Amino acid sequence: MMIISPSLLACDFLNIESELNAFEGFEDLWFHLDIMDAHFVPNLTFGHPIVKLISKKTKIPLDAHFMVSNPEFFIETFKDFNIHNFTFHIEATENSFELIKKAKKYYPSVGVSIKPKTPLEDISSEVLANIDLLLIMSVEPGFGGQAFIEESYERIEYFNKLKTQYPNLTIQVDGGVSNINADKLRKAGADNLVAGSYIFKEGPTTYREKVESLRR
Ligand SMILES: O=C(CO)[C@@H](O)[C@H](O)COP(=O)(O)O
Numbered sequence: 001m002m003i004i005s006p007s008l009l010a011c012d013f014l015n016i017e018s019e020l021n022a023f024e025g026f027e028d029l030w031f032h033l034d035i036m037d038a039h040f041v042p043n044l045t046f047g048h049p050i051v052k053l054i055s056k057k058t059k060i061p062l063d064a065h066f067m068v069s070n071p072e073f074f075i076e077t078f079k080d081f082n083i084h085n086f087t088f089h090i091e092a093t094e095n096s097f098e099l100i101k102k103a104k105k106y107y108p109s110v111g112v113s114i115k116p117k118t119p120l121e122d123i124s125s126e127v128l129a130n131i132d133l134l135l136i137m138s139v140e141p142g143f144g145g146q147a148f149i150e151e152s153y154e155r156i157e158y159f160n161k162l163k164t165q166y167p168n169l170t171i172q173v174d175g176g177v178s179n180i181n182a183d184k185l186r187k188a189g190a191d192n193l194v195a196g197s198y199i200f201k202e203g204p205t206t207y208r209e210k211v212e213s214l215r216r
C-alpha cells in the first residue's frame with residue numbers, strides 16, 4: 001500500500017490539534033515534518049519544541065525531513081519525540097554512512113534525501129544498503145507550493161531499478177505532488193508520497209478524499 005505523508009508545513013498551524021485529529025484512524029499515513037534551518041535552505045520552519053507538542057497529540061507515525069546543514073546535531077535533539085522516520089540530506093554531510101549508523105540507534109527508519117540537481121551517483125551503494133528510505137526531492141527544498149519538476153520521474157525510475165539489489169528500500173517523493181501526477185509517480189516506483197498544498201490548501205474535498213485520490 002502506498003504510504004501518504006501529508007506535509008504539516010501546509011496545515012493551519014493555529015489549529016494544529018484539529019488538523020492532526022482530522023487524520024486519526026487513517027491507515028498507511030505518516031505526518032511529514034519539514035525542519036528547515038535557514039542555512040541549508042533559505043527558510044526557517046519549526047524545531048523541537050513544536051515537534052514535541054505534535055508528538056504528544058498524535059499516534060500517527062512522524063516522518064521528519066531535516067533540511068539542515070548539521071544533521072548530526074538533530075539526531076540527538078529529536079530522539080525523544082517518537083519520530084518514526086529520520087531523513088537528512090546527502091548534500092549536508094560528507095560522512096553519511098556514519099550519520100545513518102548513529103541515527104539508527106534512535107529511529108526505527110532512517111532516510112537520505114537527494115535534491116533535484118544532485119547527481120544520482122552521489123547516493124553510494126553503501127548508503128543504499130543501509131537506509132530504509134530514499135527521499136527524492138521533486139522541487140528545490142525550502143518551500144511548499146512549488147511546481148513539480150518533470151525530470152523527477154527518471155530519477156525515481158533509476159532508483160526503482162536498484163530495488164532488485166536493495167529490496168527493502170522505500171522510495172519517497174516530495175514536492176508538487178497531487179492527484180495529477182500521483183499515478184505516474186507510483187508507476188515510476190514511488191512507495192510513499194509527501195503532499196502539502198494539495199492536501200491542505202486545494203479545493204473543497206475532505207482530507208480522506210485527498211489522501212485516497214493519491215492512491216488511485
Ligand atoms: O520538503 C518540502 C519542501 O522543501 C516539502 O515537504 C513541502 O512541504 C511539500 O509541499 P508541496 O510541494 O506538497 O506543497
Ligand SMILES: [Fe+2]
Nearest residue numbers: 034065174194
Ligand atoms: Fe519535505
